[in-house]
Amino acid sequence: MKKRGVVGWVVFLLVIAAAFVVYWRFFRSAKAAPIDYKTVTVEKRRIVGKVTASGTLQATVTVQVGTQVSGRIQKLNADFNSQVKKGDLIAKIDPQLLQATVAQAHANYASAQANVVKAQAQVRDAEMQFNRIKALFDQNLASAADLQTAQTTLAVNKASVDVAKASVEQAAASLSQAQVNLNYCNIYSPIDGTVISRSVDVGQTVAASLSAPTLFTIAEDLKKMQVNTNISEGDVGRLEAGMAAYFTVDAFPGQRFRGKISQIRNAAQTVQNVVTYDAVIDVDNSDLKLRPGMTANVTITYAQRDEVLAVPNAALRFRPPPEVTSAAASASASASAVAANAPSAAPSGSARRRQQRGNDTTNDPKPVWILRGGVAMLVQIKLGLTDGTYTEVVDGEINEGDLVITDANVVGKTSTPAATQTATMRRMF
Numbered sequence: 001m002k003k004r005g006v007v008g009w010v011v012f013l014l015v016i017a018a019a020f021v022v023y024w025r026f027f028r029s030a031k032a033a034p035i036d037y038k039t040v041t042v043e044k045r046r047i048v049g050k051v052t053a054s055g056t057l058q059a060t061v062t063v064q065v066g067t068q069v070s071g072r073i074q075k076l077n078a079d080f081n082s083q084v085k086k087g088d089l090i091a092k093i094d095p096q097l098l099q100a101t102v103a104q105a106h107a108n109y110a111s112a113q114a115n116v117v118k119a120q121a122q123v124r125d126a127e128m129q130f131n132r133i134k135a136l137f138d139q140n141l142a143s144a145a146d147l148q149t150a151q152t153t154l155a156v157n158k159a160s161v162d163v164a165k166a167s168v169e170q171a172a173a174s175l176s177q178a179q180v181n182l183n184y185c186n187i188y189s190p191i192d193g194t195v196i197s198r199s200v201d202v203g204q205t206v207a208a209s210l211s212a213p214t215l216f217t218i219a220e221d222l223k224k225m226q227v228n229t230n231i232s233e234g235d236v237g238r239l240e241a242g243m244a245a246y247f248t249v250d251a252f253p254g255q256r257f258r259g260k261i262s263q264i265r266n267a268a269q270t271v272q273n274v275v276t277y278d279a280v281i282d283v284d285n286s287d288l289k290l291r292p293g294m295t296a297n298v299t300i301t302y303a304q305r306d307e308v309l310a311v312p313n314a315a316l317r318f319r320p321p322p323e324v325t326s327a328a329a330s331a332s333a334s335a336s337a338v339a340a341n342a343p344s345a346a347p348s349g350s351a352r353r354r355q356q357r358g359n360d361t362t363n364d365p366k367p368v369w370i371l372r373g374g375v376a377m378l379v380q381i382k383l384g385l386t387d388g389t390y391t392e393v394v395d396g397e398i399n400e401g402d403l404v405i406t407d408a409n410v411v412g413k414t415s416t417p418a419a420t421q422t423a424t425m426r427r428m429f
Contacts, residue, residue, distance in 0.1 A: 034411045035321075039371050039403035045310050047392045049303035049385045051238060055229030055281070057249070057294040059219035063191055066212035069093060069184045072205045078216060080198055084189040091187040091215055093206070098182040105175035112171040116164040123161055126154040193220040196292055219292060225285045227259065227296045230269065230276040238302040239264060245281050247296040252289065259283040261300065303385050310390040311381070315368050315404035320376065369405040370398060376405060 071093035078090040130150040136142035197217035200206060206213045227247060231239060241263060246256045259281040269276050281298065283290065365380035381396025398404075 035376075036409045036411055037371055037376070037403075037405050038407040038409075039405055040312050040315065042309060042311055042370075042393075042398060042400055042402045042404055044307045044400060045390060047305040047308055047310055047385045047387050047390060048301055049238070049387060051231065051235040051300045051302060053229040053231050053235075053279070053298050053300070055227040055247070055279075055296045055298055057225055057227055057283070057290055057296055058292050059193075059196070059222055060224045060226050060282070061191070061193075061220035062196075062292075063193070063218050063220070064214045065090070065187065065190065065216040065218060066214050067091075067093060067184065067187060067206055067208055068212055069098065069181050070205070070207045070209060071095075071097065071185065073200050073202050074185075076198070076200070076202055078189075078195050078198070080195060082195040084193060084195060084218065086189055086192050088189045089186055090189050090195075091200075093185040093187070095182055095185040098178065098185060102175070102178040102182050105171065105178040109168070109171035109175045112164065112168040116161065116168055119157065119161040119164040122157040123154070126150070126157040130154045187215065189218060191218060191220050193218040194222055222288060222292070223284070223286050225283045225290055225292070226262070227281040227283060227298060229279045229281060229296070229298045231264070231279045233268075233275040233277065236264065236277045236279075239279060239300060243300055243302060245298055245300040247281070247298040249290065249294045249296055251291075251294060257283060257290065257296075305385050305392050308384070309393045309398070309400060311368060311393055311398070311404050312390055312406060313386065313388070314406040316366055316383075316391065318369060318406055318408075320369055320405070320408055321410055365396065368396075368398070371403040371405055376408070 073091065074094040075092040076090070077088070077092075078084055082090075084090060130147075130153070133142050133146050133150040137144065137147045195216050196219050198215070199213070199217075200215050206215070239261060241261050243261045244258065245261060246258045248254075248256060261279055262282045263280040265278040265280065267278065269278070279300075365382055367378055368381055369376050369378055371377075379397050381398055382394050384392035384394040386392065
């Protein structure tokens with residue numbers, strides 16, 4: 001009997017303690033300030049991953065036509081927007097100075113040829129002298145010194161012939177160079193195309209001593225153009241050749257022009273510690289609307305998901321005030337007790353998504369707050385593709401129709417930690 005009395009008192013005390021806890025929680029919840037939640041319904045949507053960049057339009061093949069000789073521009077046969085064919089004479093430099101140089105080279109060449117004839121005549125004279133002295137030496141009528149002198153003179157004259165012939169070759173080379181320079185006075189188009197730039201006028205003097213000055217810029221075919229874009233190093237890994245792209249230009253607002261990535265160049269460009277890579281996009285310009293030099297705002301689609309569960313990025317940036325976290329802790333304890341006694345259910349939406357996508361999620365879980373039964377709950381989800389506004393959910397205890405919290409205001413407070421934290425996290429996410 002005494003043992004039963006002790007047990008009864010213990011049970012009585014536990015009941016009193018439980019009643020006190022219930023009363024305290026009820027009293028506290030009654031005193032807690034109400035919270036105004038802003039929510040968005042989780043639903044399935046289409047997510048398109050995009051990379052945006054700016055670039056410049058230019059012709060696929062562009063040739064800068066210069067001059068290799070200096071002089072005064074005598075004639076121009078092409079102007080801006082002129083259609084030219086390969087081999088057309090598009091400019092002419094005054095040839096008078098170069099013609100004089102050619103005439104001088106002709107004279108030097110003729111003089112060198114005359115020196116060869118002179119040297120050959122001297123060789124013949126030296127041979128006759130040598131033969132005559134040798135005959136006298138054989139008859140003991142000339143000394144050995146005279147014979148040696150005649151032999152040396154003959155050898156020297158033969159060498160003079162070789163020197164004269166070498167001078168002829170030098171003069172011929174100088175004449176050829178002068179003739180080539182004279183021909184460079186006529187400037188021809190190297191390709192079929194359109195003149196998009198002219199840098200000189202008639203009467204202007206150009207100097208080609210250090211580098212060839214550019215006279216014209218010719219685009220081969222304006223019906224086929226390309227956009228050179230600057231892709232940041234953080235996005236270049238998502239792109240590859242063959243991906244579709246579209247862009248807009250200020251000249252035609254609201255109109256989209258489509259192209260395809262033909263090349264992603266490995267040469268990095270660094271401007272103010274920002275590294276970018278050039279992605280070349282081929283564009284069909286059959287209607288000739290696009291012009292070289294236009295600024296293009298390019299969008300490249302690298303991935304797409306249809307009918308996937310998505311949450312707004314604002315929900316991922318949301319950080320709750322303390323009132324929300326304390327209420328969530330109490331609700332979580334009650335939910336755990338209920339879940340412990342509940343029978344097993346069918347696979348959740350998260351499990352179904354894992355079965356459908358497989359083990360392709362390697363990113364770390366991200367926290368998101370949802371509103372269920374008027375109570376905020378924290379769940380961990382894994383994210384996939386994002387379009388900057390919404391992000392795909394690939395794993396986590398969240399289902400279609402759930403309400404994700406994007407902001408929370410405690411009634412009666414002029415400023416809430418949630419608003420401040422959300423603004424801070426928006427810059428971080």
